[in-house]
Amino acid sequence: MPTPAPVLPLIDASSHWPERGALIGLDLGTKTIGVAVSDPDRRLATGVETVQRKAFKSDAARLLAIAAERNAAGFVLGLPINMDGSEGPRAQSTRAFARNFSKLTELTIALWDERLSTAAVERELIGMDVSRAKRAEVIDAGVVGYTIVQGLERYRAFAKSYDPDIVIDQERMAVMVGAGISYGDLSSFLHQQGFALHNLASLPQITVAGAIATATHGSGDGNKALSSAVVGLELVVSDGSLQRVELGEADFEAMVVSLGAFGIVTRVTLAIEPTFDIRQDAFVDIPWDELLAKFDAISSAAYSFSIFTKWSGPTASRIWLKTRLAAQRPGEFDITRLELNLGSNLGLKPGVPYSVPATVENPLALLNPFGVAGPWSDRLTHTRREVAPLPAEQIQSEYLIARPQLQKAVAIIRAMAERIDALLYATEIRTIAADEFWLSPAYRQDTVGVHFTWKKQIDAVDAITKELEALLIPLGAKPHWGKLIHADAATLAPLYPRMADFRSRVLSHDPEGKFRNAYLEKHVFG
Numbered sequence: 001m002p003t004p005a006p007v008l009p010l011i012d013a014s015s016h017w018p019e020r021g022a023l024i025g026l027d028l029g030t031k032t033i034g035v036a037v038s039d040p041d042r043r044l045a046t047g048v049e050t051v052q053r054k055a056f057k058s059d060a061a062r063l064l065a066i067a068a069e070r071n072a073a074g075f076v077l078g079l080p081i082n083m084d085g086s087e088g089p090r091a092q093s094t095r096a097f098a099r100n101f102s103k104l105t106e107l108t109i110a111l112w113d114e115r116l117s118t119a120a121v122e123r124e125l126i127g128m129d130v131s132r133a134k135r136a137e138v139i140d141a142g143v144v145g146y147t148i149v150q151g152l153e154r155y156r157a158f159a160k161s162y163d164p165d166i167v168i169d170q171e172r173m174a175v176m177v178g179a180g181i182s183y184g185d186l187s188s189f190l191h192q193q194g195f196a197l198h199n200l201a202s203l204p205q206i207t208v209a210g211a212i213a214t215a216t217h218g219s220g221d222g223n224k225a226l227s228s229a230v231v232g233l234e235l236v237v238s239d240g241s242l243q244r245v246e247l248g249e250a251d252f253e254a255m256v257v258s259l260g261a262f263g264i265v266t267r268v269t270l271a272i273e274p275t276f277d278i279r280q281d282a283f284v285d286i287p288w289d290e291l292l293a294k295f296d297a298i299s300s301a302a303y304s305f306s307i308f309t310k311w312s313g314p315t316a317s318r319i320w321l322k323t324r325l326a327a328q329r330p331g332e333f334d335i336t337r338l339e340l341n342l343g344s345n346l347g348l349k350p351g352v353p354y355s356v357p358a359t360v361e362n363p364l365a366l367l368n369p370f371g372v373a374g375p376w377s378d379r380l381t382h383t384r385r386e387v388a389p390l391p392a393e394q395i396q397s398e399y400l401i402a403r404p405q406l407q408k409a410v411a412i413i414r415a416m417a418e419r420i421d422a423l424l425y426a427t428e429i430r431t432i433a434a435d436e437f438w439l440s441p442a443y444r445q446d447t448v449g450v451h452f453t454w455k456k457q458i459d460a461v462d463a464i465t466k467e468l469e470a471l472l473i474p475l476g477a478k479p480h481w482g483k484l485i486h487a488d489a490a491t492l493a494p495l496y497p498r499m500a501d502f503r504s505r506v507l508s509h510d511p512e513g514k515f516r517n518a519y520l521e522k523h524v525f526g
Helices: 010-016 056-069 089-102 117-127 132-161 183-192 208-213 288-293 295-299 335-345 403-415 417-421 458-475 489-495 499-509 518-525
Strands: 007-009 023-028 032-038 045-052 074-079 109-113 167-169 174-178 230-236 242-246 264-271 277-287 304-309 315-325 394-402 424-432 447-455
Touching: 007 010, 007 089, 010 074, 010 109, 010 183, 023 056, 023 089, 032 056, 045 056, 056 089, 074 089, 089 109, 174 183, 174 230, 183 208, 208 264, 277 288, 288 295, 288 315, 288 403, 394 403, 394 458, 403 417, 403 447, 403 458, 417 458, 447 458, 489 499, 489 518, 499 518
Parallel strands: 007 109, 023 074, 074 109
Antiparallel strands: 023 032, 032 045, 167 174, 174 264, 230 242, 230 264, 277 315, 304 315, 304 424, 394 447, 424 447
């Protein structure tokens, strides 16, 4: 009996397919199977047939015939996961179909989350003024086309950044990756292999190289910025050679959070640990005075912590607490103990994790699941990997503040609350543990990050962030290197005790200034 074909998540399946060749998309219904086919370069997909289901043997024979006719390289099967991330009877039935179908083909079968497909296709049809009756006729074919297109977009994004030479060193507990890989793709890969990173940022789309160079962070009192996981770098330096620097070597603390000043980072080695589960829970409407009084207790109550809010109301709107679960079988976690600690002991009120009224359609479809345990890779980031960040047009700024200065910073911001809220989508407040990187805003001090996602009203946001930055910097607040900054090098230098050392090291590594640019001149060198 031949070996069954692999049945894998899309990202894992991609390494089993040749570089070119059509993919067959399947949308498995109870009465029909929608079929779409991509072009050989996997850029487009078109619905080609709706197979009326009769018996598994005849259904499978027709699907294999279509694959043969198209000289297909593989299959993409829509997996109907529930909106909360769980798998119900339909998903289980789909997995069973995939297992049985895999026994009849050598072509790798990819499973792709189709949660948003039906809604997306229906929105497109409504936008085209297609009648309700006609929508019902075409939506099944549309769903499978949309499913495979979305899957192909994810495949291409991964293939663009993915260095196939991801090397896991289990003895060292480290992974070496291409610098352009996104944390979403890397975390999915690591979890599949049984490993984890210590933390992730809010969005899964950011790249490893960009995040570590700018001291981008997740949250949690005990969690340092993402750069703290770096144990080695490879980079092309100013003479064109490839240089490697490792933890413990000279200049390592200067070269990780470096804003690109030392060269072009090509590969990064990160510390890893065994995979773990996280459960996230949402709480709402805590009065500002109470929040500030209990801030340390609340922020330390979970592995990761975020506040989402605007500023002019009497309460901070939403608190997300992400609890790291001890190794155990699913379902054994003592939720009663968790709710007692987070609710009764801290005075937090459970609620929905999004603003009410919601600012987007079906917000739970965008967020990673709440109230149920899941892998770190699908809980530490806020949004699902397959969902683009919303809103699409925005401006970001963030100010990193020493924990003892938080109350003063909040008072400054609240005094500007009405003007800020008029331009604001939301603020996120997070905590970051101290580290040793010279240009890290958390250099040798535990820090609170106050992030602003602004509406794209460029002139108005430019004016208010200049004012806000000027008021916060005297408290020692440092603007995030990867977001909107107004302060020049002379203003920023006193905030960084090792700034002079950083400049000196850059000049010794790149004496001709080949990697200097307008950003570095304005904010670092002056």
